Amino acid sequence: NLRLTMAYRMMHPGKKLVFMGQDMGEMDEWNERKALKWRLLDYPVHKGINNLCKDLNTLYRDEDALYYYDSSQKGFEWINAILNESTCLSFMRKGREDNECLLVAFNISDKEKAYRFGISFYGEAYELINTDQREYGGTGILNQGTLPIDQIGWDDKPYSIEIKLAPYSLSVLRLKRME
Numbered sequence: 206n207l208r209l210t211m212a213y214r215m216m217h218p219g220k221k222l223v224f225m226g227q228d229m230g231e232m233d234e235w236n237e238r239k240a241l242k243w244r245l246l247d248y249p250v251h252k253g254i255n256n257l258c259k260d261l262n263t264l265y266r267d268e269d270a271l272y273y274y275d276s277s278q279k280g281f282e283w284i285n286a287i288l289n290e291s292t293c294l295s296f297m298r299k300g301r302e303d304n305e306c307l308l309v310a311f312n313i314s315d316k317e318k319a320y321r322f323g324i325s326f327y328g329e330a331y332e333l334i335n336t337d338q339r340e341y342g343g344t345g346i347l348n349q350g351t352l353p354i355d356q357i358g359w360d361d362k363p364y365s366i367e368i369k370l371a372p373y374s375l376s377v378l379r380l381k382r383m384e
Contacts, residue, residue, distance in 0.1 A: 208336040212375040230254035253342025269300035312370035323360025328383040337371035346371035
């Protein structure tokens with residue numbers, strides 16, 4: 206759940222704030238009078254959270270779609286605000302160029318599932334980050350390689366893509382438009 210929450214915070218529009226220790230899963234409330242418990246990084250689960258935070262920060266810095274239109278509706282589009290029956294949430298983040306588009310999808314259930322998401326253009330995609338990566342403490346259920354955007358209408362869009370999501374996980378895919 207913590208990996209999912211950390212990733213959601215970074216992918217959603219708005220300014221980011223992380224208190225000291227959150228980037229390694231410190232269990233105690235932050236206290237400026239106490240030192241951080243750096244020994245926690247000796248434990249794989251805490252090291253995994255730290256690895257995820259580093260990679261999320263790098264992704265945020267490198268992906269124009271995550272910050273360029275941060276305070277404008279141009280940079281954000283809901284795909285599914287919530288699919289009650291399947292416990293999924295998804296949206297698009299858009300950059301200044303038409304081809305700078307990210308699909309962000311969350312599985313907020315305790316079951317691995319395949320989901321289909323509507324896309325407004327034909328092309329392909331590849332996964333940039335997935336909170337279920339083993340180096341983050343996950344099980345390794347990923348979407349590897351190039352994924353096709355299918356000519357199957359979905360979510361009131363002419364095209365769609367199907368991906369698999371591990372329980373309580375988030376995936377970010379870069380979408381590439383093809384003519």
